[in-house]
Amino acid sequence: MRMVRVGAGLPLLLLAVAGFFLFPEYLTLFTSLFILSVFALSYDLLQGHAGVVSLGHAVFFGTGAYTTAILARHGLAEPVLGLLAALVVSALLALVLTRIVVVGNDLTRLLVTLGVGFLMFEAANQARDLTGGADGLSDFTMGPVLGLFRFDFAGETAFFYSLAVLVLVYFFLWRLAASPFGLALRGIRENVRRMPAIGAPVRRHLATAYTISGGIAGLAGALLAQTSNFASLDMLGFERSAEVMMMATLGGTGSIPGVVLGATGLGYLKDALSAMSPKYWQLGIGIVLMLSVFVLRGGIAGAATALIRRLRERA
Amino acid sequence: MTPAIETAGLTLRYGNFTAVNDVSLRVATGARHALIGPNGAGKTSLVHTLTGNVPATSGTIRLGGEEVTTLPQAARVRRGLTRTFQINQLFRGLTVLENVSLAILERERKTRNFWRSAAADRAVAEEAREHLAFVNLDAYAARPVHALPYGLQRLVELAIALGTKPRVLVLDEPAAGVPAAQSEAIFERIHALPRDLTLLFVEHDMGLVFRFAERITVLVQGAIMTEGTPAEIQADERVREVYLGRRGHHAAA
Amino acid sequence: MSGLISILADGIAYGMLLFLFSIGLSITLGLMRFINLAHGAFAMCGGYAAVVLLNGFGVPFLLTLPIAAVLTGLVGVVLEQLVIRRVYPMPELQQVLFSIGLAFAAGAVANILFGPQQQPMLLPDWLTARVNLGVVEITGYRIFLILFGLVAAGALVALFNTTLFGARVRAAVDNRPAAEGIGIHVTRLFAITFGLGAAFAGLGGALAVGFLGLDPTFPFKYLVLLLMVVAIGGPGSIAGSFVAAVSLGAIDALFKYYVPEVGSFVIYGILVLMMVFFPKGLASRRAA
Numbered sequence: 001m002r003m004v005r006v007g008a009g010l011p012l013l014l015l016a017v018a019g020f021f022l023f024p025e026y027l028t029l030f031t032s033l034f035i036l037s038v039f040a041l042s043y044d045l046l047q048g049h050a051g052v053v054s055l056g057h058a059v060f061f062g063t064g065a066y067t068t069a070i071l072a073r074h075g076l077a078e079p080v081l082g083l084l085a086a087l088v089v090s091a092l093l094a095l096v097l098t099r100i101v102v103v104g105n106d107l108t109r110l111l112v113t114l115g116v117g118f119l120m121f122e123a124a125n126q127a128r129d130l131t132g133g134a135d136g137l138s139d140f141t142m143g144p145v146l147g148l149f150r151f152d153f154a155g156e157t158a159f160f161y162s163l164a165v166l167v168l169v170y171f172f173l174w175r176l177a178a179s180p181f182g183l184a185l186r187g188i189r190e191n192v193r194r195m196p197a198i199g200a201p202v203r204r205h206l207a208t209a210y211t212i213s214g215g216i217a218g219l220a221g222a223l224l225a226q227t228s229n230f231a232s233l234d235m236l237g238f239e240r241s242a243e244v245m246m247m248a249t250l251g252g253t254g255s256i257p258g259v260v261l262g263a264t265g266l267g268y269l270k271d272a273l274s275a276m277s278p279k280y281w282q283l284g285i286g287i288v289l290m291l292s293v294f295v296l297r298g299g300i301a302g303a304a305t306a307l308i309r310r311l312r313e314r315a
Numbered sequence: 316m317t318p319a320i321e322t323a324g325l326t327l328r329y330g331n332f333t334a335v336n337d338v339s340l341r342v343a344t345g346a347r348h349a350l351i352g353p354n355g356a357g358k359t360s361l362v363h364t365l366t367g368n369v370p371a372t373s374g375t376i377r378l379g380g381e382e383v384t385t386l387p388q389a390a391r392v393r394r395g396l397t398r399t400f401q402i403n404q405l406f407r408g409l410t411v412l413e414n415v416s417l418a419i420l421e422r423e424r425k426t427r428n429f430w431r432s433a434a435a436d437r438a439v440a441e442e443a444r445e446h447l448a449f450v451n452l453d454a455y456a457a458r459p460v461h462a463l464p465y466g467l468q469r470l471v472e473l474a475i476a477l478g479t480k481p482r483v484l485v486l487d488e489p490a491a492g493v494p495a496a497q498s499e500a501i502f503e504r505i506h507a508l509p510r511d512l513t514l515l516f517v518e519h520d521m522g523l524v525f526r527f528a529e530r531i532t533v534l535v536q537g538a539i540m541t542e543g544t545p546a547e548i549q550a551d552e553r554v555r556e557v558y559l560g561r562r563g564h565h566a567a568a
Numbered sequence: 569m570s571g572l573i574s575i576l577a578d579g580i581a582y583g584m585l586l587f588l589f590s591i592g593l594s595i596t597l598g599l600m601r602f603i604n605l606a607h608g609a610f611a612m613c614g615g616y617a618a619v620v621l622l623n624g625f626g627v628p629f630l631l632t633l634p635i636a637a638v639l640t641g642l643v644g645v646v647l648e649q650l651v652i653r654r655v656y657p658m659p660e661l662q663q664v665l666f667s668i669g670l671a672f673a674a675g676a677v678a679n680i681l682f683g684p685q686q687q688p689m690l691l692p693d694w695l696t697a698r699v700n701l702g703v704v705e706i707t708g709y710r711i712f713l714i715l716f717g718l719v720a721a722g723a724l725v726a727l728f729n730t731t732l733f734g735a736r737v738r739a740a741v742d743n744r745p746a747a748e749g750i751g752i753h754v755t756r757l758f759a760i761t762f763g764l765g766a767a768f769a770g771l772g773g774a775l776a777v778g779f780l781g782l783d784p785t786f787p788f789k790y791l792v793l794l795l796m797v798v799a800i801g802g803p804g805s806i807a808g809s810f811v812a813a814v815s816l817g818a819i820d821a822l823f824k825y826y827v828p829e830v831g832s833f834v835i836y837g838i839l840v841l842m843m844v845f846f847p848k849g850l851a852s853r854r855a856a
Contacts, residue, residue, distance in 0.1 A: 047661065051661065053660070053661055053664050055664075055668075099844070100840060100843040100844055103843070106603070106660045107597070107603065107795070107798075107799060107803075108799060108843060110603065110605075110664065110795065111792070111795045111796065111799055111839065111843075112839070112840075112843050114791065114792050114795065115792050115796075115836050115839040115840065116836075116840070118792055118836060119833065119836035119837075119839075119840070122832050122833060122836070123833070126829075126832075175429070175430055175432075176429045176430070178432045178433060178434065179428055179429045179430055179431055179432065179433055180420040180425045180426045180427075180428050180429075180431070180433040180436070181426050181427065181428060181429035182429065182433070183409075183413060183416070183417050183420065183426070183433045184417065184420070184421065184426040186406070186408070186409060186413075187406050187409070187417050189408075190405075190406035190407055190408045190409055191404055191405060191406050191407070193404055194400075194404040194405065194406065194475075195389075196367075196368075196387065196388040196389040196392070197366070197368075197388060197392065197397070197398055197400070197404065197476075198392060198397075198417065198418040198421050198422075198475060198476075198478065198479050199389045199390075199392030199393045199397075199418075199421050199422060199479055200389060200417075200421045200426070201389055202389070205426065208429075212429075238788060242668055242672065245665070245668070246665075246669075249665055279676045279679040279680055279684075279784075280676070280680075282672050282673075282675060282676035282679070283672070283673055283676035283677065283680070285669065285672045285673075286668075286669045286670065286671070286672030286673025286674070286675075286676060287669065287673055288669065289665050289666065289668055289669025289672065290651075290665075290666050290669035290670055290673065291669075292665060292669075293655065293658065293662045293665055293666040293669075294654070
């Protein structure tokens with residue numbers, strides 16, 4: 001397990017850079033896959049590490065997207081500042097929501113995350129002056145990254161910009177997973193009943209995880225808004241929440257490279273299937289989620305670990 | 316001297332059912348105190364209310380003189396009152412070492428840190444290994460808990476509790492579910508715990524109780540029936556009746 | 569005044585549908601501890617069955633209702649036997665993943681078979697006519713829905729409180745090991761109960777087409793409300809679900825009519841307030 005967790009980061013990065021040179025016509029797709037990976041990693045902190053489900057994680061993704069779009073419309077066009085603002089706003093929103101998400105039992109937690117998701121969707125839909133309602137926001141222009149790199153038509157800047165954010169998030173979460181806090185989250189996942197019996201502040205741990213997770217999701221949303229020059233309602237919709245859940249699950253919950261692989265693979269599949277019709281993508285989501293419960297319980301990462309173990313035993 | 320634990324009129328009700336009935340219990344510091352009683356006498360319920368798993372309906376609980384009646388479980392643990400569970404409550408997917416380290420990290424409040432590596436904390440790892448050595452599990456440190464046989468998992472249960480550095484340790488049937496030979500070994504380890512650590516334990520096996528307890532409280536239908544030294548309890552007709560009566564009931568059923 | 573009555577009638581009719589949708593979810597959660605986020609798909613299934621029967625085969629409206637219910641119930645039993653019973657013992661996370669997947673797949677299948685558009689349904693004249701109740705005129709369909717909901721709730725209460733089957737279900741909800749101990753065949757009980765819950769959702773779905781409309785987003789559209797009904801009413805409680813469903817329906821209708829600008833928020837507002845003040849749900853509070 002440790003082998004996969006630590007060792008897969010660098011090859012993945014090399015693959016991404018190789019993609020830049022080998023498939024220059026697909027840079028936009030790559031960029032969107034990096035962003036999906038950031039989003040899936042943020043969600044996996046909850047589901048994979050702490051073992052709590054959320055059905056409304058797109059709320060933070062969408063909040064991040066709208067934050068940077070609205071700021072850009074009002075003159076704050078520098079992308080990195082926009083990202084930071086999105087991070088802060090989404091994390092604050094998550095912090096406020098922990099009050100109702102972290103308490104309660106499994107059923108109420110599902111209910112609340114779902115309800116908050118629909119509530120935010122409706123709110124964004126109504127606040128037309130701020131969000132553009134159903135039309136979304138596209139009348140903004142991002143400045144050059146750090147005042148140096150202009151977003152170009154081929155998407156080269158967007159590619160490296162998103163990849164840089166993904167690498168930072170990946171590294172941060174990798175450190176977090178191995179930290180005492182990461183261990184405490186796994187403790188909650190493995191046995192939430194024992195945690196108070198060792199003096200652990202379970203609610204505070206979950207609130208911290210939720211805040212960090214919300215902030216990173218906001219980062220992902222802001223990246224998408226900046227690189228696609230668009231922020232819209234579907235960015236905080238229920239379907240996006242369900243998708244991210246599937247990506248984390250399929251990649252192998254709790255494994256950072258696994259989640260990146262899951263997000264990339266499914267993101268690509270979505271791109272291909274949606275080109276036919278969204279209904280086939282939804283059918284795909286549905287079947288994959290149902291099957292994931294019965295086969296491939298550890299996801300891609302679990303399968304890879306099992307394979308490595310078998311190869312080692314043979315050697 | 317202030318008792319390690321003292322309850323007054325402690326009561327726990329579920330609807331019409333009274334699980335713990337007006338229990339006033341004193342456990343002296345450094346005691347080896349057993350809690351016995353027939354099935355359904357409310358022993359586990361009493362443990363739940365003492366340690367804060369379930370809030371008491373009425374009455375008070377004092378820990379070393381300080382009232383803790385309304386404190387949540389985690390806060391009681393931080394004041395030195397730790398329990399183990401009758402049915403293993405372990406972090407099954409984590410390694411044995413991680414199970415114990417987590418308890419230490421929480422005690423030291425190091426779990427707020429999300430940047431340093433947990434495994435690289437030497438002091439914590441060293442202490443965790445000491446606890447594991449105490450329960451003879453040092454050889455299993457790197458194994459995931461679910462891969463251990465049940466009897467050894469019972470010892471992990473104990474080692475985790477030690478990681479919280481308790482002043483009072485409440486053990487709910489520490490040898491439940493393991494063969495007699497192994498329960499002997501578990502109690503031998505419990506017996507070897509430092510004398511300044513107060514022990515309150517629930518146990519079914521009277522042989523073990525009379526050997527390891529220095530004081531015994533008998534619980535019947537949620538209330539204290541009697542309390543005394545092992546010799547006194549052994550000689551008590553009523554206690555014998557409760558246990559014989561229970562056996563008679565079993566034979567009838 | 570007459571306006572208020574007609575809006576209330578609207579809300580109560582809506583509440584009756586919510587009750588029919590959610591009762592199966594409530595029972596499966598109370599009995600099998602199965603979080604079925606795909607329960608709305610059964611209502612959708614009943615809806616499409618009714619539309620096909622009515623529009624495609626010219627089956628009279630009243631006859632489509634029992635057929636839709638039975639068909640959906642059968643679908644429920646078959647699904648339960650094939651896969652869902654294997655999901656019962658899984659942890660909550662797996663249940664959620666599975667049932668969300670099922671809901672997505674069901675919506676996509678409906679989309680592929682029937683297209684993304686709203687399904688038209690021609691109700692018989694006697695249901696679309698407005699009925700004069702002295703002070704107020706109400707569409708016949710509203711009255712029909714309310715009466716139908718009352719009858720269905722009554723039948724369910726009778727089923728669970730007076731029959732041997734009901735006694736078994738109640739016993740298994742209260743204490744499953746004990747119920748198994750006295751020889752109740754729990755696996756079969758689960759299958760029948762699941763089918764029954766699906767059938768009621770299917771019935772609700774068939775009734776809902778002429779009132780709420782029907783399209784492939786149906787399984788998720790009412791999910792929050794269904795979960796709220798169960799959380800407020802208490803898993804496994806018929807009376808609780810009924811009261812919760814009708815109140816939510818009425819509140820929703822009243823606010824949407826009188827304060828349309830915030831109307832769509834009210835239900836979610838109630839949800840958030842509920843979570844702040846009763847974090848464990850109203851029902852579990854009562855049980856304690």
